[in-house]
Amino acid sequence: MTAALSVRNLRVEIPTRRGVLTAIDDLSFDIAPGEVLGVVGESGAGKSITGSAIIGLLDPPGRVAGGEILLSGERIDNLSPSAMRQIRGKRIGMIFQDPLTSLNPLYRIGDQLTETILTHEAISAKAAAEKAERLLVEVGIPAAGTRMSSYPHQFSGGMRQRVVIALALAADPELVIADEPTTALDVSVQAQIIALIKRLCKDRGTSVMLITHDMGVIAETADRVCVLYAGRLAEIGAVRDVVKRAQHPYTHGLMAAIPSLIDDPNEKLEQIPGSMPRLGAIPAGCAFNPRCTYRFGRCMRERPGIYPVGASDASCFLHDASGEAPPAAVVRNAIDAGIDVRASEGAEP
Amino acid sequence: MLAFAIRRLIQAIGVMLVVAMISFVMFRFVGDPVSQLVGNDTPPAERAQLRKELGLDDPIYVQFARFVDKAAHFDFGISYQIKQPVSTLIAQRLPATLELSIVSAILALVVGMPMGVYTGLYPHSWLSRLFLAISLAGISLPTFLIGILLIFIFSVNFGMLPSFGRGDVVSLGGYWTTGLLTRTGLQSIILPSITLGLFQMTLIMRLVRGEMLEVLRTDYIKFARARGLSRRAINFGHALKNTLVPVITITGLQLGSIIAFSIITETVFQWPGMGLLFLQAVQNVDIPIMAAYLLLIAFLFTLINFIVDLLYVAVDPRIRIGGAKA
Amino acid sequence: MSELTEMVETPADVPPGLARRVIDSDLFYSFRRSPLTMVAALVTVILVLAALLAPWIAPHDPFDPAKISIMDSLYPPVWSDGGQSGFLLGTDNQGRDVFSTILYGMRISLAVGFASVVLALFIGVTLGLIAGYVGGAVDSIIMRVADVQLTFPAILTALIIDGVARGIAGPRAYEDIVFWVLVLSIGLSFWVQYARTVRGSVLVEANKEYVLAARLIGLRPATIMFRHVLPNVLGPVLVIATINLALAIITEATLSFLGVGIPPTQPSLGTLIRIGDDFLFSGEWWITIFPGATLALLALAVNLLGDWLRDALNPKLR
Numbered sequence: 004m005t006a007a008l009s010v011r012n013l014r015v016e017i018p019t020r021r022g023v024l025t026a027i028d029d030l031s032f033d034i035a036p037g038e039v040l041g042v043v044g045e046s047g048a049g050k051s052i053t054g055s056a057i058i059g060l061l062d063p064p065g066r067v068a069g070g071e072i073l074l075s076g077e078r079i080d081n082l083s084p085s086a087m088r089q090i091r092g093k094r095i096g097m098i099f100q101d102p103l104t105s106l107n108p109l110y111r112i113g114d115q116l117t118e119t120i121l122t123h124e125a126i127s128a129k130a131a132a133e134k135a136e137r138l139l140v141e142v143g144i145p146a147a148g149t150r151m152s153s154y155p156h157q158f159s160g161g162m163r164q165r166v167v168i169a170l171a172l173a174a175d176p177e178l179v180i181a182d183e184p185t186t187a188l189d190v191s192v193q194a195q196i197i198a199l200i201k202r203l204c205k206d207r208g209t210s211v212m213l214i215t216h217d218m219g220v221i222a223e224t225a226d227r228v229c230v231l232y233a234g235r236l237a238e239i240g241a242v243r244d245v246v247k248r249a250q251h252p253y254t255h256g257l258m259a260a261i262p263s264l265i266d267d268p269n270e271k272l273e274q275i276p277g278s279m280p281r282l283g284a285i286p287a288g289c290a291f292n293p294r295c296t297y298r299f300g301r302c303m304r305e306r307p308g309i310y311p312v313g314a315s316d317a318s319c320f321l322h323d324a325s326g327e328a329p330p331a332a333v334v335r336n337a338i339d340a341g342i343d344v345r346a347s348e349g350a351e352p
Numbered sequence: 353m354l355a356f357a358i359r360r361l362i363q364a365i366g367v368m369l370v371v372a373m374i375s376f377v378m379f380r381f382v383g384d385p386v387s388q389l390v391g392n393d394t395p396p397a398e399r400a401q402l403r404k405e406l407g408l409d410d411p412i413y414v415q416f417a418r419f420v421d422k423a424a425h426f427d428f429g430i431s432y433q434i435k436q437p438v439s440t441l442i443a444q445r446l447p448a449t450l451e452l453s454i455v456s457a458i459l460a461l462v463v464g465m466p467m468g469v470y471t472g473l474y475p476h477s478w479l480s481r482l483f484l485a486i487s488l489a490g491i492s493l494p495t496f497l498i499g500i501l502l503i504f505i506f507s508v509n510f511g512m513l514p515s516f517g518r519g520d521v522v523s524l525g526g527y528w529t530t531g532l533l534t535r536t537g538l539q540s541i542i543l544p545s546i547t548l549g550l551f552q553m554t555l556i557m558r559l560v561r562g563e564m565l566e567v568l569r570t571d572y573i574k575f576a577r578a579r580g581l582s583r584r585a586i587n588f589g590h591a592l593k594n595t596l597v598p599v600i601t602i603t604g605l606q607l608g609s610i611i612a613f614s615i616i617t618e619t620v621f622q623w624p625g626m627g628l629l630f631l632q633a634v635q636n637v638d639i640p641i642m643a644a645y646l647l648l649i650a651f652l653f654t655l656i657n658f659i660v661d662l663l664y665v666a667v668d669p670r671i672r673i674g675g676a677k678a
Numbered sequence: 679m680s681e682l683t684e685m686v687e688t689p690a691d692v693p694p695g696l697a698r699r700v701i702d703s704d705l706f707y708s709f710r711r712s713p714l715t716m717v718a719a720l721v722t723v724i725l726v727l728a729a730l731l732a733p734w735i736a737p738h739d740p741f742d743p744a745k746i747s748i749m750d751s752l753y754p755p756v757w758s759d760g761g762q763s764g765f766l767l768g769t770d771n772q773g774r775d776v777f778s779t780i781l782y783g784m785r786i787s788l789a790v791g792f793a794s795v796v797l798a799l800f801i802g803v804t805l806g807l808i809a810g811y812v813g814g815a816v817d818s819i820i821m822r823v824a825d826v827q828l829t830f831p832a833i834l835t836a837l838i839i840d841g842v843a844r845g846i847a848g849p850r851a852y853e854d855i856v857f858w859v860l861v862l863s864i865g866l867s868f869w870v871q872y873a874r875t876v877r878g879s880v881l882v883e884a885n886k887e888y889v890l891a892a893r894l895i896g897l898r899p900a901t902i903m904f905r906h907v908l909p910n911v912l913g914p915v916l917v918i919a920t921i922n923l924a925l926a927i928i929t930e931a932t933l934s935f936l937g938v939g940i941p942p943t944q945p946s947l948g949t950l951i952r953i954g955d956d957f958l959f960s961g962e963w964w965i966t967i968f969p970g971a972t973l974a975l976l977a978l979a980v981n982l983l984g985d986w987l988r989d990a991l992n993p994k995l996r
Contacts (some may be wrong), residue, residue, distance in 0.1 A: 020707060060577055092580025099578075104571035107590050108670060118589075119579045154669040170579055370826050382845035488985065492978035494928045495934045497951065497970045504958060504967070515959075518985075609831040616833070619936055620955075632843035634938055642841055649834065 005076040006033035008057065008178050014050070015056050015067035015234075017282070024282040026052050026065065027234045031309075033244060034178065041225030043218060045279050050233040054180045056080075057212070059087045068305050075177060082176070084244065093123040096171030096209075100183040102163035106155035108243040110140075110168055113151030117243040123174035131276065140172075142199060148314055157204045161192035165199065173201060179204060182214045192226035197224055222246055230254045233279055233290040240315025250317040250342055252295045289320070297337050301327045312343050321346055355368035360661050364654045369420075371650035376419045379429075380408075382639055398544040428644035433636045438644045440608050442626060447528045448518055449625030450613040453610045454534075455541055456549035460610075464553040468560025472595075473587055475565065481555040483557065490554030493615060499547040499620035506543060514540045517615060557600070559602050563595035570594075597668050608653040710843040713877040718982035725976050729784040736778035737764065741944060746773045755964050768964040770953060776964060780948055780972050785948040787973070788946030790860050791927040795919055798926075802872025803915065807872065807903050810880025820875070832867035832929060839863035840938045853941055858937055863930050871918050877959040913991040920984035925975045931973050947973045 010316035015027035027049045034040045042050050055078055056103045058071055058080070072080040079090055087333050091097075099105045107115060116135035117128065124131070132151070139147035142165040155163055164184065173177055181200060185193035201224050213225055221228050222242055229239040230251065238251040249255040256275035279296040280286060286293055292302040299319050321329060321337055321343045329337075337344050374626060376632060386402050403409055416541070422428070428438035467487075471480040493501075507515035519531040519536030531537025568591055576586050613626035622628070626645060633641035709715055728735065739745050748969040753762045755776075762769075767776040809820040827835065843859040844852050852859070883889060884907070892902045927947075933939035934948030935955075943951055947969045954966025 056580055060574060088580050088582065090580070091578055097575070100570055101571060105575040107572040107576065107594065109593050109668065110590070118581065118585065122579070122581050122585070156670045157384055167575070170575075173579070196424035366822075367826055368821075379840055381841050488981060489974075489978065491930075492924065492981045494932055494948075494977070496932055497711075497974060499953065500955060500958065500966060501971060504963060508959060508963075559822075604817050611833045612831040614938065615837070616932055631837070631936055631938075634837050634844070637841060637845040639841075639845065642838065646838060649830065653830070 007036045007038070007075060008034040008058070008212065009076075010053075010070070012070035012071065013053070013056060013067070015052055015061065015065055015252040016068040017065045019064075020065055021108070021283060022193055025068075025234060025285075026282060027056065029234050030231070030234070032229050032236070032239055034210045034212060036177070037205070037208045037228065038283060039204070039225045040167060041214060041221035041228040042214045042231065044220055044237075046216065048231040049329055051182050052234075053231070054097070054182045054212065058091055058097055058180060060091075082275035092119060092175050092176070093174045096174070096179045097177040098164075098167055098171045098179065098181040098184045101187045102167050103187065104161055106163060108155055108213075109270060110156055111152050112158070116151075116166075116170060116273055116314075119170055119173045122233060126226070135169075135173075138173060139166070140177075141203065142166070142172075144169075151295050156309065160188055161196065164188060164192075164196050166235050168196075168200060169205065172207070172209070176209060178210045178212065178348070180212045180214070182267075183216070184213075186215070186218065193220075197347070198226075210224075218246070218257065221291075230257070232287055234282065235290055236309065237291070237317055238314075238315060238317040242296050244313060244315050246340055248343070250311075250312040250315050250322065251291075252297050252321075252337075252342070253291045254317075255340060255342060256294075289318075297321060297342075299327075299329045299333055301329075301352045310345070311333075312345060356665065357662065360658055364658055366652060367654055368647075369373050372420050372423060373416070373649060377415050378646075379419065379494050380412075380415065380637055382637070385639075388530075407613070409455075410570040423483040423644075424645055425542055426648055428515055428647075429640040430632075433633070436638045439667055440459055441629060441641065442644060442648065443527075445624060445629050447530065448623060449611060449614050449618070449627060450531065450540065451543055452548060452623060452625060453532060453607065453614055455545040456614075457512040457552065457603075457610050458606050459545055459607070460552035463549075464556030464598075469564060469587075469592065471557065471604075472561040472564025472568070475561075482631055484561075487554035487557050488583045491548050491558075495547060495551055496620050497615045499543070499617060501541045501549060503620070509671075518624055531668040539546070542615050544621045544623055547620065548614055549611060552610055555606060556599070556603055560595060560599055564591060567574050567591045567594045593667075597664060600663050600667065604656050604663070605653075608649070608656050611652055612649055693928055705990050708986065710988060713987040714982060718979040718986070719946050721975060721979040722983060723974075725784065725979065726788060728781055729788050732778075732785050734783035736775075736781045737766070738775040738778040740774040740779040740782055746853060754962075755968075765916060767968045768962075770965045772879065772956065776950075780947070781909060783857075783945050783947045783950050784972060784976070786857075786929050786937075786944065787930055787948070787976075788941055790930040790940075790946065791923050793861040793931075794864035794868070794901050794923065794926045795876060795923050798868035799862060799872055799915065799919055801865065802869035803841075803876050803908075803911075805869065805874025806873035808906070809906075810877040811884060811899060811903060815972060817844050820873065822874055823863055827867075830867075832925070833932060833963065835867035836860075836863040836929060836933060837936075837938065840933065846937075856940060860933060863933075866901070867929070868922050871922070872915060875914050875918060876911050879907050879914070880907055883907045884964055916993060917988045920980065920987055922986060923933060924980040927973070927980070928977050945978075 005044050010033070011031050013027050013030040014025065015301055017024045017026050030049075032040065040069060042053065044050050052061065052065065055065075057079075058065050059082075063069065067080055068297045070080070072076055073309065075096060076088065079087065082090070106112070110118075113132065116138060117131040118311050120126070120131040120134055126134075136147050136151060139150060144165055150158075155166070160165065168184075171181075176306065179200070184200060187195050188196060199218055200211065200213075203209070213221070215221060225242050227240060228236040228242050228245050230245070230253065232253050238245060238249065238254045240250070245254060246258060249258050253275070256273065259273035260275065275294055280290065280293075286303075287304045288304050289295070289307050291297070292298045295302065299320075305320075305322065305326075307318045307320050309318050310324075312322045320326070321334075323343060324345050329344075334346070385406065385408065386399050408416060409417075426439045428442075430436065431438050431441060434441060467483050471483050473479050482504060490498075498597055503515045506513045514536070515590070517540060517599070518531045519538070519540035521531045522533045522594040523529050531541060572592060573586060576590050581590075612627075614623075615631055617623065618625045618627035619631055629641060630645040633645070709719075709874075723921075733739075754760055755766065755768045758768075764775070767780070769775055770779065805820050809817040840859060842862050843855070843863070847855060847859075880903070889902055892901075892906055897905075901974060930939060930946060931948030931951065934946050935952045937952065940946040940949045944952055945953065949971070950969035951966050954964075955961070955967065957965050
């Protein structure tokens, strides 16, 4: 079956006066039809940039410098601006982080909705207005009929995000990119919005790329998860596998750093030492190596590829069966921590 | 909405009172009103009599109240220099100034807005760079220099357009004179209105450009793009409408400064308006005219401000509904 | 957007050393990247130097009645028919060398410009700091006055102050104090922008924790203002001051042109243009066009610098 979205070796560059920075480096992943893919990473890992690159709205001077993006098998990264415009909104919907600033303050909610519908569908203004109202009902706006003529400032943050969702789904797209859709909202509203996105997309068979830094949201919502680190893929796999048995040392650290209500409150939370490198200062070899507890010689010299581990893929030499083998102590520690090392054990130093 | 209008009205009255106070202080304390009215050989007793008649011995607040009362009835006294009622002098000169100012403002808006929108949408095109260069020249060249240059080129060298005066004017109903209905009148207004409008035009262009660039960076424009709306809908529907609020404000306020700036243009072109009258008053320390002009300009400014505020409300629903703060 | 900025930002460990920091700074970088700005800076420096050194580089002393001869009047520039070799840009109606009067005139124009900017800056920054820090009634009074003042264009304020000074001093004494009257009237018409900017930053900064901390350790308000808050507003204030300098020079020229500024005996650029304006129709264009071009060049160069400074200090607009 053709993937709804297929990203192949994506490379995004940002030219600056201090040289060209690579914001996304050799990133590949697929989203199956109807699937929810979570994209996680620290801020600055390149999550939002990936989303913007897919929909063709990278902030200049950022640019797609390599790779392919395929929507249901068709390449869309090399389309003309006008052809791309017909894909945006129509085939890919987008939800942004801040509902307070996503809506034009000077236009009525109803007008913004019908405008979007009329752009993509050849129907009468009346039919568009009816569809807009149906959409508002669907996203759970009470008294949708009268709310059509309200302005954004008359809505609460959560209600505005519902409107934004309605706008993203207005033309029944095949893919929705939700970029931190709940970050700017109250905690109490977050769960509702996530549930809403999930339900609506499931009903329509829409694929979702859910960008967030909140592993809790991913665990609840996504089918698969893609972990980014410094613009590179660290690990991708089914949510269950990644949460329960992370294979990349970074993901592993990330999971250990999530506080749990069940855990002993006296137990210290684990944390990953150091911080993610700036784009201009990504170390040679594996980008994670300065912070990695399992690093060995090779990690400082070569860049790891993507290696299958169980049902997941991870970019770590621990899973590379060929090439220089990690020292025995490292392998033992990794296995103790629950990482399924595939590399053969090297000699004791 | 009504509460908003009333609040603004009260503020406007406050500003007018402050200006009236300045005018009054000028009127009362700069030079001696009595010695302006009588000769040097007038005996002191006669002077004292005159002081009493003019009410100059009354308490200051009484004098101020009288000043405000008279001003409200357009009575600004007699010009020291020309020996005619100031209100008559101003009424004669007002049409010339207003006509020139309004023609200039329309010129500035009609040319400046599209230039601003264009340079905002295509900041890197060569035409935008050209517009920006012109606008910088427009801001750097003093108005009077532009006037002199225009006269030098179009009047002295080519002899195409008149360099001074208003041309033939037609009287409308005895109150208003207009030069816009005669050929010489229309020819005469070309150079002064360009001179006066050029600075405002560059200002409007830069303002629209700045606002446009600002708005195009906002999330809702990005979201509008992500929804696949056409360029036209985004640029002229969503972006332009959002730039209108500040543009209306500044353009409105600019109309006020156009009237004041006409002092310079009127001097260069010997345009028989209020500005020329005021300038002669400053040179001759003709305080009643200065005070009256000051009050009149303040009044026009406040009036324009008030209208701008109401327009603002019409454009921005956040102010219109429930009076929520913008 | 925010993510992008975050990713591109320079590391915090900036190497010390002032020279290094200047060369490394965004300001210097944007300066070197813009040839127009470099030309503008060069022109400004040349003009300011020419004005400062006028007594030494001007071929004639236009203010010494003994050295000027009415016989030399109305010579055209050297390259025209009838031009005289000693008078590069021709002479005016009194036989003064136009090139020399321009150099001397620029001195006066620049002096008025700088002095009034300093005055406006002093008044504006002081009132802005007071309004922002003291708040309450003091704040409202200062800002209301600013509002009223903003209602009037600078040129009108300047004209009124000029007229009042004329009325109080009388015509004789007025000639002696006209320089200071101009400085006062221009300075007083430009203070509002500084006050508003400074007040705005003070309100932002005053709520920040370091100011609170400074208060808690017992620093006096004045110390906090000058040591901690003021440095934060230096950038915007510098931008306003640069653009104001161009405006002040233009305003002085305008007032002088209107005949309420510097008198013809010691003319500024504006006065020179006013004198020359009378001769435009009889064909002696050089008397007004050369001072006019100088004024335009000066204002344009300073404005370009101001523009560049504003763009360079405001990363949002880059």
